[in-house]
Amino acid sequence: MRRRLDIAASIVVTPELLFLDEPTTGLDPRSRNEVWDIVRAMVAGGTTVLLTTQYLEEADQLADRITVIDRGRVITEGTSAELKASVGSGTLVVRVMDRADRPAARAVLARELGVEVREEIDPSALTANVAGSAGVTRALTALENDGITLAQFSLGQPTLDEVFLSITGHTAEDEDEEAAA
Incomplete structure (x- = not known):
C-alpha cells in the first residue's frame, strides 16, 4: 500500500518529468500491471519518465530507451530491440x-x-x-x-535478462557477493 500511495502522490498533478525508482518493488502482479498502465498513460499524455529498475521485464515493458549500468558505469544503451539484437x-x-x-x-x-x-x-x-x-x-x-x-x-528472442548476462558476463547476484567479500 505504501508503494501505491507513493506513486499516487507523484501523479496527483501531471508532471513534465517524473522520476520513478523501483516503482513496483513489493507489489503483487495485479498491482504491478496497474502501475505499468499508469506509467504508459502518463507517457502517452506527454510526461517524460525516468525509471530505475532491476526488473528487466519492467524495463522491457515500459522503456523506450534502456541504459545498462554495471558497477556504476554505463555499459550500453539502446531500445529493447537493439539490445536484444546485440546478443545476436x-x-x-x-x-x-x-x-x-x-x-x-x-x-x-x-x-x-x-x-x-x-x-x-x-x-x-x-x-x-x-x-x-x-x-x-x-x-x-x-x-x-x-x-x-x-x-x-x-x-x-532473448530476454533482457539474457542480454544483461551476455553484456556484463555475470549476474547481479555475482556483483552483490563480490561487494560483500
Whole structure:
C-alpha cells in the first residue's frame, strides 16, 4: 500500500518529468500491471519518465530507451530491440513427442543449424541459439523428413535478462557477493 500511495502522490498533478525508482518493488502482479498502465498513460499524455529498475521485464515493458549500468558505469544503451539484437541470437526450443527420439532430433538440429544443441531437464526438450529463422525452417523440415514428431516448438528472442548476462558476463547476484567479500 505504501508503494501505491507513493506513486499516487507523484501523479496527483501531471508532471513534465517524473522520476520513478523501483516503482513496483513489493507489489503483487495485479498491482504491478496497474502501475505499468499508469506509467504508459502518463507517457502517452506527454510526461517524460525516468525509471530505475532491476526488473528487466519492467524495463522491457515500459522503456523506450534502456541504459545498462554495471558497477556504476554505463555499459550500453539502446531500445529493447537493439539490445536484444546485440546478443545476436534467438532461441529455438523443441519438444519431441517420443523421448526416445531426442538423441536423433539433437543430431538433426545440430547438423542443420550448425550450433550446439542442449538437452534440457525435460527429457523431451532440446534448446539451441539461432541467428535467424531460415535455418530453423530447414531444421524443422529435416526433423519431419526423418520421421521425428514434435509435441511443441517455439522460436523466441532473448530476454533482457539474457542480454544483461551476455553484456556484463555475470549476474547481479555475482556483483552483490563480490561487494560483500
